Amino acid sequence: MKLTGVHSVLWDGERLAEGRYRMQGEDGHIADELFKKVRILCWVMTGPSNLQSKARHVKATWSRHCNIVLFMSSEEDRSFPTVGLGTGEGRDQLYWKTIRAFHYALKNHGDEADWFLKTDDDTFIVVDNLRWILSNYTAEQPIYFGKRFKPYAKQGYMSGGAGYVLSKEALRRFVEGFSTKVCTHTTSVEDLAMGQCLEKMGVVAGDSRDTLHRETFHPFIPEHHLTGKFSKTFWYWNYCYYPIVEGPQCCSDLAVSFHYVDPVLMYTLEYYTYRLRPYGYQHRYQPPVPAVLSLASHTGKPTTEAQRLDDRVKEKSVSTNTMNPRAEKVKTTGTTYHKVTNAAQGRNITDRITA
């Protein structure tokens, strides 16, 4: 197997500092800790004719948040830069490209990452949220995550377009499968073939949903999941491993991926995720802090964002009501000062660490 060129984009510490935007007054120390503890190599499936029309916008947006990003093409392009896989282009080459890309990643960057993510050049990823999910697992576990489909494989397989991520051990077993011929190029349907090989090699298909069982990897754009009504005859209904939820609960607040994202939407989602925010808003969903973080190890138990907020208020004052002391007196619809209880917030925090 001959690969043309070993060119890759390595985001060193300094360039990373530029690429990873910090909002004004933002405390990103938890995200920074996860960046160090959950190292993700992202590789993007692209091709020569897509570099300027699609891959360029991936490069300008979400891929900057990866520890390492590689753009995989049939041909090497030193200026973009892309890795040349020595294949052709087209749908029938997808599995070949995938096989070679994963082999390349393990061989050249196996020591620099814990997790290996594959996406298309029209996939949008929120890398920080992927770290949150993966932080509950280790790179030594043979496991992979994505949007889980059920047919064709006993434990199902992960949708290619929505992106999927392998632990280092899963990647090792994938490569081993090929070297021992347990896995071969069976079909060009890349995601299905991946799923079947990984299953043979004893890699577990993980559950990527959040603690409220909401999907994080999405095979379509946000609009379709949030507002679309999928026709009952649409193949999607028969494919999804977990029950489909239409409307706002389709999607986790900590979504990881969307697919079929055009360039305008790519920048729009980057803006929505990393920039635009409602000042002071206490989010309804308070995800638990993963145990792997030092914060949790100090207190000895998992804490939520809301609890940390309460702690901070308590530091400053005696009562947590001090900020809005007369809030209860305001009785109008839609008031922003309702005292929302856990029940009303719909919190159902299960301890992900023990899951």
Added chain:
Amino acid sequence: MILGGIFCLVISLFETFNSGTHSEGHEHLHHHLKPLSKDELQKLSLSQMSDLALQVQVYCLIMVTPRLLLHWATANDTWSKHCDKSVFYTSESSKALEAFDLQEQDEWVRIRKAIKHAYENAGDLRWFFLARPTTFAIIENLKYLVLDKDPSQPFYIGHTEKSGELDYVEYDSGIVLSYEAMRRLIEMFKDEDKCPERGHALWKMPEEKQLATCLKYSGVFAENGEDAQGKSLFNKKSVSTLISDSMGQNPADVVEACCSDMAITFGGMNPSQIQVLMYGVYRLRPYGHDFQDSLTFLPPKDSDND
């Protein structure tokens, strides 16, 4: 007929010259209005902060018609839930949705009536946001903008444009009025010469300019809402249009150059895009980034899309 036309032209020119007088200069110091900086916010004591938190409650006046039913329903289902009080004022009633029925076809007349009604029913609320349902507003960011502004002073804020001598706030990106501005405006409504209810059919000004004129007569001037970097907080274009524009003008730095992190309004979006914006604003976020904002706004009751 030509003489009549010239006559009308002369009259309107005459009115333009007369409306040019400014009253107190000190009220017109800031044409550009920005929020408090984080440093300034941190200097406030906790009790000052809680006073301000109460002071910034917002009454939303949403001007609807049955023709805009989809947007009306969407506003009802999304951003309006974050107002402390939101009232939909309609031209005529609809079986599908509840609203305060003004039974009036002229939008300027409807705005006048809605303003009067809102002022009389404000209770403790001191800030007013006037918009069509085709505008999406992030009320928390509106509160952040006016947090340190005294509503017993006249404020008239939004995206400002200039028409001759008149600075006005664009309707399509939403109009913010303080309690005092409302009071003065309602007083000026009584003056049929300066602030007519049904103007001359021949010279019908858009509502936004009529509003600006009436306010100007009462010594209230339009101010442009901006963030610390000078980016406009009020936008009549959709997010995707602004992003597209930025891709053309600033391809190396599309998002940075495009729009404010603390934007308040966007316009021109269809109902599906608004649902996505709702998710993008209130839910979608990257794990591990804390802000330690000086105020806390809780999510509204009986809602699951925020």
